[in-house]
Amino acid sequence: MKWTIVLTGLLMLAGTARATNYYFSDCQAGHEPGCLAGSDANNGTDPATPWLTFDKAFSIFRSLQGGDQILFARGGSFAAGNHPHWANYNHDHTNPIVIGDYIPSWSSGANRPILTETQAGGTIFSFLDDDIPTHDEGYIVKNLELRGNNQGSYGVTLNNDVDFVTLDNLVIHDFVGIGVICGDGFSSQDPSDPSIKNPRLLDNDHITLTNSSIFNNSNMGYLGGCNDVLIAGNTFDNNGSGSKFNHNVYIAAPYRSYKNIIVRNNTLTHSSVVNGQCSGTSFVIHGPFQGLVIENNTVQEDIGAVNGGCWGIAMQPYSVAVDSAPATVIRGNRVINVGGMAIGATSCPNCVIENNVIVQEQPSSALGDNFWGIEMPIESLGVSLANTNAVIRNNSIYISSVKYGEGIYLGSPGTGLVVVNNAVHYAGTSGGVAGFQLQLAPASYAAVDNNIFYSPNSSGSRWEGSRGQTLTQWRATGFDVDSSTANPFFASPATPNFDLSIPANSPAVDKGNVANASPVDINGQTRDIHPDIGAYEYFAGGAVPPAAPTGLAATAVSSTTINLTWTAPAGAVTGYRIYRGIVWVGSSGTTAFLDTGLTPSTLYKYTVRALNGSGLMSNASNEASSTTLAAAGGGGPGGGTTPSSVALLDTAAFPNPAVGKDPTIRVFVGNADEFDITIYDAAGSVVHSDRVVGGPTGMASNGRPYYDYVWTGKKASGVYYAVIHGKKGGDVVRARVKFAIVK
Numbered sequence: 142m143k144w145t146i147v148l149t150g151l152l153m154l155a156g157t158a159r160a161t162n163y164y165f166s167d168c169q170a171g172h173e174p175g176c177l178a179g180s181d182a183n184n185g186t187d188p189a190t191p192w193l194t195f196d197k198a199f200s201i202f203r204s205l206q207g208g209d210q211i212l213f214a215r216g217g218s219f220a221a222g223n224h225p226h227w228a229n230y231n232h233d234h235t236n237p238i239v240i241g242d243y244i245p246s247w248s249s250g251a252n253r254p255i256l257t258e259t260q261a262g263g264t265i266f267s268f269l270d271d272d273i274p275t276h277d278e279g280y281i282v283k284n285l286e287l288r289g290n291n292q293g294s295y296g297v298t299l300n301n302d303v304d305f306v307t308l309d310n311l312v313i314h315d316f317v318g319i320g321v322i323c324g325d326g327f328s329s330q331d332p333s334d335p336s337i338k339n340p341r342l343l344d345n346d347h348i349t350l351t352n353s354s355i356f357n358n359s360n361m362g363y364l365g366g367c368n369d370v371l372i373a374g375n376t377f378d379n380n381g382s383g384s385k386f387n388h389n390v391y392i393a394a395p396y397r398s399y400k401n402i403i404v405r406n407n408t409l410t411h412s413s414v415v416n417g418q419c420s421g422t423s424f425v426i427h428g429p430f431q432g433l434v435i436e437n438n439t440v441q442e443d444i445g446a447v448n449g450g451c452w453g454i455a456m457q458p459y460s461v462a463v464d465s466a467p468a469t470v471i472r473g474n475r476v477i478n479v480g481g482m483a484i485g486a487t488s489c490p491n492c493v494i495e496n497n498v499i500v501q502e503q504p505s506s507a508l509g510d511n512f513w514g515i516e517m518p519i520e521s522l523g524v525s526l527a528n529t530n531a532v533i534r535n536n537s538i539y540i541s542s543v544k545y546g547e548g549i550y551l552g553s554p555g556t557g558l559v560v561v562n563n564a565v566h567y568a569g570t571s572g573g574v575a576g577f578q579l580q581l582a583p584a585s586y587a588a589v590d591n592n593i594f595y596s597p598n599s600s601g602s603r604w605e606g607s608r609g610q611t612l613t614q615w616r617a618t619g620f621d622v623d624s625s626t627a628n629p630f631f632a633s634p635a636t637p638n639f640d641l642s643i644p645a646n647s648p649a650v651d652k653g654n655v656a657n658a659s660p661v662d663i664n665g666q667t668r669d670i671h672p673d674i675g676a677y678e679y680f681a682g683g684a685v686p687p688a689a690p691t692g693l694a695a696t697a698v699s700s701t702t703i704n705l706t707w708t709a710p711a712g713a714v715t716g717y718r719i720y721r722g723i724v725w726v727g728s729s730g731t732t733a734f735l736d737t738g739l740t741p742s743t744l745y746k747y748t749v750r751a752l753n754g755s756g757l758m759s760n761a762s763n764e765a766s767s768t769t770l771a772a773a774g775g776g777g778p779g780g781g782t783t784p785s786s787v788a789l790l791d792t793a794a795f796p797n798p799a800v801g802k803d804p805t806i807r808v809f810v811g812n813a814d815e816f817d818i819t820i821y822d823a824a825g826s827v828v829h830s831d832r833v834v835g836g837p838t839g840m841a842s843n844g845r846p847y848y849d850y851v852w853t854g855k856k857a858s859g860v861y862y863a864v865i866h867g868k869k870g871g872d873v874v875r876a877r878v879k880f881a882i883v884k
Contacts, residue, residue, distance in 0.1 A: 160208030173216030207232030213254035223263030234305030258293025289316030323365030383415025394428030451480030485519035572601020
């Protein structure tokens with residue numbers, strides 16, 4: 142498999158020519174009264190003389206320049222037809238092309254332009270580069286209504302390296318396929334296929350889907366992977382047609398890993414409904430991901446309108462690859478009255494599930510009499526990874542009447558597992574429901590404590606389900622010593638409020654595990670130095686937390702130590718807490734901290750929070766990061782360890798100097814999983830960075846594998862240094878190469 146990595150980098154700025162608006166007005170079905178149609182014989186550049194057809198808009202798209210806009214009349218309606226391959230190579234994302242709306246003189250301005258797919262199997266906006274992966278970027282599509290008319294396949298598709306696309310304030314509905322597709326998802330574009338010469342070019346980066354309503358699409362509301370994605374503030378309703386394989390949102394990456402996907406503040410309802418019942422998981426994640434965040438979403442179904450397969454949020458393996466989503470964060474979500482499971486994850490090492498609210502009031506029979514609030518794993522691991530170092534903390538769960546199940550089930554292989562500060566209230570009478578099922582050997586758990594399981598109506602329910610033990614019996618393991626069976630006094634957990642906040646007299650107040658607590662609660666309020674159990678932190682009136690520290694800086698001083706310094710906030714401060722990632726690693730009474738015992742040649746990220754005399758904690762400071770130095774001995778030109786599994790044999794740049802050409806950096810790294818490349822100018826400033834994952838580009842005549850990295854994009858003449866970190870498992874090697882560019 143040949144990999145040639147080409148990163149666009151900084152592109153040439155668009156020209157200074159004045160941008161042009163092109164106006165369109167048509168009066169197809171659904172238009173406002175008084176609609177005035179334009180003509181394709183007009184000049185189209187004035188709202189008074191608009192063009193008429195969607196076909197005309199497509200015909201001019203490739204000739205547009207950066208900043209140009211295609212604007213459809215609000216109150217108008219257009220026959221979209223099927224126009225594949227919307228692509229433009231005349232601009233970049235700094236000067237995007239806009240497809241949007243305008244208010245003509247005859248319109249009320251209240252209604253979006255309607256674009257209706259008139260061809261069976263058609264797609265309204267297919268951003269696809271003539272089936273050949275060719276980079277293009279910089280599009281904004283906004284304020285439109287896309288109608289599938291129960292015959293069009295897709296509303297918007299993004300494929301083959303289209304980057305920096307914003308989809309905002311759209312209404313997308315009634316497609317027989319999918320509302321929005323990002324990336325190749327489950328297509329035939331398998332990068333192991335030798336005909337795919339540059340698999341990286343298949344990826345789409347910097348995609349935003351916001352403030353849109355996506356509903357009544359037969360397969361999915363959203364499908365895909367892509368890199369650097371934000372899906373925020375949308376509503377997904379009634380997507381899917383009854384199959385368990387249909388979903389409101391389906392984040393999928395069967396062939397390669399994607400990174401930095403954030404799904405935030407969305408509402409998902411009525412997933413894959415058939416015969417009035419939700420039958421498919423509303424939010425599914427399949428495939429390898431890095432930097433996945435799922436936060437502050439609401440997933441909700443109607444009482445009496447689900448079956449057991451109507452799960453809420455599920456991260457499951459997909460069979461074609463080793464799936465994992467390390468360090469995934471699932472937090473602040475509200476999962477209300479779904480089917481047999483609210484939140485589940487498999488193959489999620491170092492993941493965090495925190496501050497979620499789960500309410501289950503469905504009739505037990507509708508769920509097949511089984512329910513799990515949080516479940517890990519949810520499927521057999523197969524070739525996937527264990528949930529090592531997973532953290533389940535500060536979740537609040539209310540279950541009304543199911544017969545069997547657990548509030549929290551953590552049964553996957555792994556070590557370093559943490560289950561703390563969770564509150565579970567079971568209001569039913571069955572003895573088949575336990576607060577927790579922690580069936581692994583005690584040595585698998587790093588911390589299990591400060592939890593609540595309250596089951597006032599069931600004499601047979603147990604604290605720990607796999608062993609059938611009460612809290613007293615379970616404590617013989619040494620866990621849950623500070624846990625409780627007391628009533629957490631959730632404010633109003635049932636329909637219609639779903640309020641699991643706690644009052645001042647709750648036994649959850651100030652009883653949380655300090656070392657492992659989430660720093661903020663479900664509302665984003667910083668927890669005090671005596672954190673509460675559950676998703677909500679109780680705050681007495683009048684107390685004010687300190688301001689956040691500023692100017693945090695991190696500096697590596699050795700292969701195992703990083704020094705942190707920061708500026709104190711205004712006002713009285715009694716001390717600081719230091720966080721490495723999400724983990725509290727220490728405290729300081731001054732504006733400095735030395736973090737020791739670290740791993741050589743490893744990147745660490747930090748934040749700091751201030752404390753005051755009222756016991757309140759500030760918001761986080763800015764994030765600072767640093768990479769520890771390489772261990773002494775060996776390491777080639779750049780120093781560092783050289784374990785045999787990733788022996789760094791040679792590094793070169795050619796042509797050197799690169800005169801009027803893009804330089805290629807050739808790296809010989811034996812048997813590496815990946816390598817990071819960072820390019821510095823002569824002053825030591827970072828001018829470019831990227832990560833290379835996958836097999837080598839080729840083999841040298843002596844049989845040594847090598848990777849070629851081509852640095853493209855805008856760059857000045859001068860001397861540069863490329864620093865390479867090769868990685869294999871936990872081993873890292875580092876090297877450096879010097880080269881010059883002459884423009």
